[in-house]
Amino acid sequence: MTSSPSEEQHSAMTTAPTVYVATCDLAAQLRGRAVPASREEALLRSGTGWVPADLAITGFGPIADNVFGSTGDLRLMPDPATRVDIPADGGLPGTRLYLADQTLPDGTPWECCPRRFLTTALEELRAELGVTVIASFEHEFTLAGTAPSPPFSFERYRTAEPFGSDLVTLLEQAGFAPETWLPEYGDAQHEITLSPAEGLVAADRAVLLRELVRDLARRRGLRACFAPLLDPAGTGNGVHIHLSFRDADGNPALHDPSRPGGLSELGTRFSAGILRHAPALTAVTAASPVSFLRLTPHRWSAGGAFLAERNREAMLRICPGTGPDAGAQLNLEYRAADATANPWLALGVLLRAGLEGIRRGYPEPVVWPESVTEAELAAVPPLPKSQEEALNELEKDDVVGGFFAPDLLTTYLAVRRAELAALAGLDDAECCRRIADVH
Numbered sequence: 001m002t003s004s005p006s007e008e009q010h011s012a013m014t015t016a017p018t019v020y021v022a023t024c025d026l027a028a029q030l031r032g033r034a035v036p037a038s039r040e041e042a043l044l045r046s047g048t049g050w051v052p053a054d055l056a057i058t059g060f061g062p063i064a065d066n067v068f069g070s071t072g073d074l075r076l077m078p079d080p081a082t083r084v085d086i087p088a089d090g091g092l093p094g095t096r097l098y099l100a101d102q103t104l105p106d107g108t109p110w111e112c113c114p115r116r117f118l119t120t121a122l123e124e125l126r127a128e129l130g131v132t133v134i135a136s137f138e139h140e141f142t143l144a145g146t147a148p149s150p151p152f153s154f155e156r157y158r159t160a161e162p163f164g165s166d167l168v169t170l171l172e173q174a175g176f177a178p179e180t181w182l183p184e185y186g187d188a189q190h191e192i193t194l195s196p197a198e199g200l201v202a203a204d205r206a207v208l209l210r211e212l213v214r215d216l217a218r219r220r221g222l223r224a225c226f227a228p229l230l231d232p233a234g235t236g237n238g239v240h241i242h243l244s245f246r247d248a249d250g251n252p253a254l255h256d257p258s259r260p261g262g263l264s265e266l267g268t269r270f271s272a273g274i275l276r277h278a279p280a281l282t283a284v285t286a287a288s289p290v291s292f293l294r295l296t297p298h299r300w301s302a303g304g305a306f307l308a309e310r311n312r313e314a315m316l317r318i319c320p321g322t323g324p325d326a327g328a329q330l331n332l333e334y335r336a337a338d339a340t341a342n343p344w345l346a347l348g349v350l351l352r353a354g355l356e357g358i359r360r361g362y363p364e365p366v367v368w369p370e371s372v373t374e375a376e377l378a379a380v381p382p383l384p385k386s387q388e389e390a391l392n393e394l395e396k397d398d399v400v401g402g403f404f405a406p407d408l409l410t411t412y413l414a415v416r417r418a419e420l421a422a423l424a425g426l427d428d429a430e431c432c433r434r435i436a437d438v439h
Contacts, residue, residue, distance in 0.1 A: 186235025226339035273357020
């Protein structure tokens with residue numbers, strides 16, 4: 001993502017009739033307003049109007065009970081660095097898309113803005129630890145409308161054409177640096193990964209990626225779905241959040257070959273904070289009722305709150321590097337997340353929890369080796385068994401709750417509990433269907 005438009009992008013700006021400015025809300029939905037392209041310069045200077053109660057819109061549409069009511073005003077202030085141009089396609093016009101911060105009318109930050117939640121966390125880590133966060137969000141999704149095909153197969157890769165090639169081209173043109181596009185294990189499942197980037201850029205790309213995938217799929221007569229589960233017995237769609245740090249000189253700060261798993265003391269103490277507060281964190285990172293049907297042992301998602309080398313049942317997995325740059329490539333992979341989560345909030349709570357592990361001197365967790373047995377892991381803390389349990393954990397965890405402005409936490413809990421209430425009495429299969437309709 002760049003704020004310096006190329007000649008081709010200038011052309012798109014003059015031919016696209018509208019500019020859409022958006023935020024990602026607590027229900028992980030992209031919402032915003034479009035303005036005529038002729039007003040783009042004014043939009044970049046002063047934003048466009050927004051309403052505090054919009055923060056309380058649930059994934060199913062209705063507004064949850066909230067502290068804002070009908071009062072108050074905000075501005076959606078677009079960040080020029082997030083600009084993405086979607087070209088015209090057949091009879092569908094192109095458009096330009098910006099992500100925005102939600103601010104008060106005078107332009108000062110609004111304490112409930114989800115994007116601001118992440119930028120503040122990044123600033124705290126830089127100030128206290130002297131590190132820059134490097135991250136990447138690894139998305140799985142299903143692509144309905146293609147012919148059945150075997151998992152990981154060349155056939156599935158080709159069956160998804162021209163969608164796959166069009167997607168890679170679109171992401172490259174947007175500056176997202178796609179790394180891999182691949183057929184996955186589940187029925188009609190695919191995965192797209194982006195190259196690591198600085199924390200805010202990575203989260204912004206995660207927000208936009210989902211919309212670009214869905215939009216392109218619709219244009220190709222397909223349907224992309226990022227829901228955690230489409231069928232209770234099926235394979236789930238996760239979002240794996242990869243994290244690493246760079247020190248002030250640009251050197252990797254997570255690697256120490258003399259320590260277990262090659263993970264530095266900083267990385268291990270950071271991991272301690274995430275593991276200590278895992279139950280509350282999942283209320284933000286796995287943010288739907290069906291998320292917790294997926295987060296169970298033997299599903300290659302996250303079978304417990306533990307740190308391990310190369311183990312895809314671990315909530316936190318140490319991903320090794322390869323070759324001469326192995327130390328720079330080593331990263332932590334948080335696996336208890338999916339696309340029902342707001343990427344800004346998800347990354348923000350992980351960073352803040354890790355920072356608390358360092359601040360509070362939590363004991364360093366065991367780094368379980370790749371050879372660990374299921375019996376040895378029997379005593380590791382389990383994850384919440386339901387969204388209701390996770391929300392209760394968030395509400396009673398004063399440390400994680402303290403990451404949020406009071407009105408933001410209250411509204412988040414209200415939104416997610418309103419969604420739970422909307423699914424009350426439905427069986428797991430119907431809940432999966434309802435969540436899939438949203439995501």
